Amino acid sequence: xxxxxxxxxxxxxxxxxxxxxxxxxxxxxxxxxxxxxxxxxxxxxxxxxxxxxxxxxxxxxxxxxxxxxxxxxxxxxxxxxxxxxxxxxxxxxxxxxxxxxxxxxxxxxxxxxxxxxxxxxxxxxxxxxxxxxxxxxxxxxxxxxxxxxxxxxxxxxxxxxxxxxxxxxxxxxxxxxxxxxxxxxxxxxxxxxxxxxxxxxxxxxxxxxxxxxxxxxxxxxxxxxxxxxxxxxxxxxxxxxxxxxxxxxxxxxxxxxxxxxxxxxxxxxxxxxxxxxxxxxxxxxxxxxxxxxxxxxxxxxxxxxxxxxxxxxxxxxxxxxxxxxxxxxxxxxxxxxxxxxxxxxxxxxxxxxxxxxxxxxxxxxxxxxxxxx
Amino acid sequence: xxxxxxxxxxxxxxxxxxxxxxxxxxxxxxxxxxxxxxxxxxxxxxxxxxxxxxxxxxxxxxxxxxxxxxxxxxxxxxxxxxxxxxxxxxxxxxxxxxxxxxxxxxxxxxxxxxxxxxxxxxxxxxxxxxxxxxxxxxxxxxxxxxxxxxxxxxxxxxxxxxxxxxxxxxxxxxxxxxxxxxxxxxxxxxxxxxxxxxxxxxxxxxxxxxxxxxxxxxxxxxxxxxxxxxxxxxxxxxxxxxxxxxxxxxxxxxxxxxxxxxxxxxxxxxxxxxxxxxxxxxxxxxxxxxxxxxxxxxxxxxxxxxxxxxxxxxxxxxxxxxxxxxxxxxxxxxxxxxxxxxxxxxxxxxxxx
Numbered sequence: 001x002x003x004x005x006x007x008x009x010x011x012x013x014x015x016x017x018x019x020x021x022x023x024x025x026x027x028x029x030x031x032x033x034x035x036x037x038x039x040x041x042x043x044x045x046x047x048x049x050x051x052x053x054x055x056x057x058x059x060x061x062x063x064x065x066x067x068x069x070x071x072x073x074x075x076x077x078x079x080x081x082x083x084x085x086x087x088x089x090x091x092x093x094x095x096x097x098x099x100x101x102x103x104x105x106x107x108x109x110x111x112x113x114x115x116x117x118x119x120x121x122x123x124x125x126x127x128x129x130x131x132x133x134x135x136x137x138x139x140x141x142x143x144x145x146x147x148x149x150x151x152x153x154x155x156x157x158x159x160x161x162x163x164x165x166x167x168x169x170x171x172x173x174x175x176x177x178x179x180x181x182x183x184x185x186x187x188x189x190x191x192x193x194x195x196x197x198x199x200x201x202x203x204x205x206x207x208x209x210x211x212x213x214x215x216x217x218x219x220x221x222x223x224x225x226x227x228x229x230x231x232x233x234x235x236x237x238x239x240x241x242x243x244x245x246x247x248x249x250x251x252x253x254x255x256x257x258x259x260x261x262x263x264x265x266x267x268x269x270x271x272x273x274x275x276x277x278x279x280x281x282x283x284x285x286x287x288x289x290x291x292x293x294x295x296x297x298x299x300x301x302x303x304x305x306x307x308x309x310x311x312x313x314x315x316x317x318x319x320x321x322x323x324x325x326x327x328x329x330x331x332x333x334x335x336x337x338x339x340x341x342x343x344x345x346x347x348x349x350x351x352x353x354x355x356x357x358x359x360x361x362x363x364x365x366x367x368x369x370x371x372x373x
Numbered sequence: 374x375x376x377x378x379x380x381x382x383x384x385x386x387x388x389x390x391x392x393x394x395x396x397x398x399x400x401x402x403x404x405x406x407x408x409x410x411x412x413x414x415x416x417x418x419x420x421x422x423x424x425x426x427x428x429x430x431x432x433x434x435x436x437x438x439x440x441x442x443x444x445x446x447x448x449x450x451x452x453x454x455x456x457x458x459x460x461x462x463x464x465x466x467x468x469x470x471x472x473x474x475x476x477x478x479x480x481x482x483x484x485x486x487x488x489x490x491x492x493x494x495x496x497x498x499x500x501x502x503x504x505x506x507x508x509x510x511x512x513x514x515x516x517x518x519x520x521x522x523x524x525x526x527x528x529x530x531x532x533x534x535x536x537x538x539x540x541x542x543x544x545x546x547x548x549x550x551x552x553x554x555x556x557x558x559x560x561x562x563x564x565x566x567x568x569x570x571x572x573x574x575x576x577x578x579x580x581x582x583x584x585x586x587x588x589x590x591x592x593x594x595x596x597x598x599x600x601x602x603x604x605x606x607x608x609x610x611x612x613x614x615x616x617x618x619x620x621x622x623x624x625x626x627x628x629x630x631x632x633x634x635x636x637x638x639x640x641x642x643x644x645x646x647x648x649x650x651x652x653x654x655x656x657x658x659x660x661x662x663x664x665x666x667x668x669x670x671x672x673x674x675x676x677x678x679x680x681x682x683x684x685x686x687x688x689x690x691x692x693x694x695x696x697x698x699x700x701x702x703x704x705x706x707x708x709x710x711x712x713x714x715x716x717x718x719x720x721x722x723x724x725x726x
Binding site: 051052055058059062088150151153154157165166167168169170171172193195196264268269274275276277278279280283309310312313314316317322 | 456465470492493501522554557
């Protein structure tokens, strides 16, 4: 298969999926008595506002970490459903550590991030160890670990353990991180008010994206990882230790998962409280699928989901149920998977035709029948 | 790709679970659907009220619905227009702030935020829009000149139903089921347990919570409520107080099956529950979120907006218990006696278990 066709096919799948899901969404809108054109118009109108643009970028930063965490596993055929529990536990413990220590500015942030990364990696590592030494499916163990993380966080987030009550509030939170441990926002988007800024963690997100790309496509480890994902037996035959790879990719996946809560923690809330955003790990799975585990593809997927999520208020105010956005997101994910399968079959058929043509060229007229086959 | 299909199946299943956690709410009626100027008899007001719900929104048969009732009453009486927006699962404070700002930018004034999760966002946005009147239900962390904190003494109302439960219990064993293990619901438990103990010092108490945060599904999981309640009834409990929002309906079913009592929460559930189970609802702990929302809107209509913290307690009839089920009749004298003691300050009800 030539390179250009490969690229076109790679882009065709997500494009096809998005067009298809827009079609389904439009259908749902028409059935529920709304005008699809008007709704899309409203969404775009809302996204034109600088404040909303900032929110879209901020959502995307968070989603990007979650999706890369999932993608690292996917590359190895590992399905880390546990990103959700990993980032919540990591954010909670990092917040507690960050609120408890006094350090100079840069070191303070660094310590919080390192704690989050280590906790995320350790929590995912449990699933890795279980898989390597006991053959426990990571799908099962990470789901279980999500539940355990929930209870662990609930236990730790109690007044007198790692949390404190806020006078007059029904919330509980860890001790707020002092300014030295906070990451200032950036006024990247002109027109956005000073109270709504892009998370400073955007640099870390870019860094993680580059590191992910480099690791996978420019290192021996990345090659081994992809090889093991593509064919375990072939990888074993060429001397790759599958156990080592499973454990390593779970640890990396968990480490990146540890970063998911950081934009919110270091850039907005400075504390882990009862209403710390949950469920981002599942959004990450959808975006990793949509972005085809590619660092750039994931960035686009994250922005698309950020756009959809932040459009819901604009929709609601114009009388459309915000759940329409959830339908669109769900359909996108399902149609992406289907579109990849369709495109894969087209690619296989095209490759077969190529081979057939070459054979035909080699064997003269005798191979002509194969061309049409 | 076979793998991807497997993943998709798992995802779809996950999405279903998540959808279950959300709510089966009917979409909010937007933009003040009834146009008050069309009907000549209806009063009109040029006030545009913005209401920001917590997750679940209108139709959650619980907390948000109570707020919606207060809004509806204000719509009927004053002819105010309203815009209702609701929180989404997994959203950040920034998105809550944006919701409040969108309302403020759209000319909505006053703006009411429902639930403690809006604490930070309301504090921030109220400062940015000093000319807009804000209110928040269930939170009193901010002190701003244009913000009304509407909080409740849930522990006091729960104390009274605790007294009733202990008195009605033949086995001397009563239960508490909380929706989600958060300080707000622990306040219900603290009051209930204290009330039951005050009535019968040797009473046995069982306390259970359906979920731990951040899983707020415990407020909307009747099946879980039913299983948990059944477990309690099997262990000899004969009265269970369900402070669990929409999960309460499951508790009522379990009570029906066990031939025992249940106690409702927030609104008078004897009147709102399914007819098949209503007779097992001995009483309900009433938390008048609707009154709080209505009172606040009224104060704005009257031109003197509420500010500061208003506590709705037994003294001002902001919490209490319902008497619509005649079966509660024999126990009301005792409960009222305790109510007087709480009002007079003779009894201080704890807020934490």
